Amino acid sequence: MMDTGGKENADTDASRCLNGSFSQPHSEQEVVEEEEEAAMSSLEDCFRHLAQEARELYLSPEVPRLSHPPTPLEFYRDYVTPNRPVIIENAFNDFPALAKWSIPYFRERLQHKILTVAVTPNGYADAVCGDHFVLPEEREMTFSSFLDIMEGNSEQKGVYYVQKQNSNLTLDLKELVEDIREDIPWASEAFGHKPDAVNFWMGGREAVTSMHKDHYENLYCVIQGAKKFILHPPTDRPFIPYGSYSQAAYKEVDGEFQIVPDPEGHTVPWIAIDPLNPDLNRYPKYGEVDQIRCTVHPGEMLYLPSLWFHHVSQEDQTVAVNYWYDMEYDIKYNYFSALEKMVNCKSTIGKR
Numbered sequence: 001m002m003d004t005g006g007k008e009n010a011d012t013d014a015s016r017c018l019n020g021s022f023s024q025p026h027s028e029q030e031v032v033e034e035e036e037e038a039a040m041s042s043l044e045d046c047f048r049h050l051a052q053e054a055r056e057l058y059l060s061p062e063v064p065r066l067s068h069p070p071t072p073l074e075f076y077r078d079y080v081t082p083n084r085p086v087i088i089e090n091a092f093n094d095f096p097a098l099a100k101w102s103i104p105y106f107r108e109r110l111q112h113k114i115l116t117v118a119v120t121p122n123g124y125a126d127a128v129c130g131d132h133f134v135l136p137e138e139r140e141m142t143f144s145s146f147l148d149i150m151e152g153n154s155e156q157k158g159v160y161y162v163q164k165q166n167s168n169l170t171l172d173l174k175e176l177v178e179d180i181r182e183d184i185p186w187a188s189e190a191f192g193h194k195p196d197a198v199n200f201w202m203g204g205r206e207a208v209t210s211m212h213k214d215h216y217e218n219l220y221c222v223i224q225g226a227k228k229f230i231l232h233p234p235t236d237r238p239f240i241p242y243g244s245y246s247q248a249a250y251k252e253v254d255g256e257f258q259i260v261p262d263p264e265g266h267t268v269p270w271i272a273i274d275p276l277n278p279d280l281n282r283y284p285k286y287g288e289v290d291q292i293r294c295t296v297h298p299g300e301m302l303y304l305p306s307l308w309f310h311h312v313s314q315e316d317q318t319v320a321v322n323y324w325y326d327m328e329y330d331i332k333y334n335y336f337s338a339l340e341k342m343v344n345c346k347s348t349i350g351k352r
Contacts, residue, residue: 059084066086067090075303079305085294085303092221096179097180109175111147113175118160118164119136120250123206126210127270129259132248133270134250135247135250136249137249137251158257159206162203173200176200182195184323187217193325195325203317204316205315211275213234213308219303219304220304225298225315225316227312227318229295229311229312230275231304234308242270245267246261246266246267247261306327
């Protein structure tokens with residue numbers, strides 16, 4: 001019997017060539033591209049697993065609360081080491097500021113004191129606007145003039161916010177130090193050192209802090225008003241969109257705010273997305289992770305661990321103090337640094 005298999009195969013191959021369905025051998029470039037695509041897909045799966053596992057193992061959808069301050073050991077063991085936020089009630093009941101601090105009190109004690117105030121047209125200081133990362137215009141004015149703006153007694157364009165993060169409370173507002181503590185004793189014992197900075201914050205509901213992370217252990221104490229936080233753990237880094245933006249600053253000229261580019265042409269890596277109104281068409285991956293939201297009220301302290309992403313807004317007029325303790329550059333930092341490098345590497349490959 002004659003073997004016709006070879007002829008049939010040849011006829012089939014010829015037919016595929018004629019109708020365009022014959023698969024040509026892959027070029028070396030195509031093979032490389034397919035391997036890169038498979039590797040990126042696998043890496044994305046790893047990122048998703050990392051974010052999901054963190055929430056399953058040690059994080060919760062809401063920030064936990066304590067009714068009283070922890071001991072140094074409890075604080076370090078239960079929150080610092082696992083890098084978990086917590087709201088602590090009754091954490092600074094001994095601060096005279098809780099009873100004293102008010103506009104009349106500030107006006108009496110500090111009316112002629114010179115303040116550095118951040119001024120923006122929209123309340124967003126240190127934030128992305130178009131193709132720029134825009135710093136606020138910094139103005140020096142008396143505390144009394146700033147209070148006039150807060151009370152609506154002075155017509156000024158823009159949003160005014162005291163937010164200078166140079167330990168402005170201990171350096172520039174020393175008269176207020178007696179109304180608080182220069183450190184949180186149980187936290188200082190846990191960290192093994194005093195805070196690197198103690199900052200004073202004051203502004204109205206229009207003032208917003210865009211999403212970012214800090215290399216500090218942050219103890220944020222609300223004295224008056226309320227602070228609203230949107231949080232993401234460091235394990236969400238692959239889903240938080242960064243970009244590189246030309247640095248600029250706001251400048252009011254003839255009653256109108258302008259964006260003035262940095263004369264030295266510096267660029268800044270920053271988070272573009274607004275978590276209050278995220279553009280998921282532009283940044284779809286952000287929709288794959290859940291926000292953790294909390295509100296901190298007067299007399300409450302938020303422990304915000306290092307490297308956590310956070311966006312901050314406020315209800316009405318708010319006054320707060322925060323303590324920055326430098327983070328330990330230990331294995332947690334090494335792991336996060338490695339994660340960030342993998343995200344950047346994936347982004348670079350994806351742009352080829």
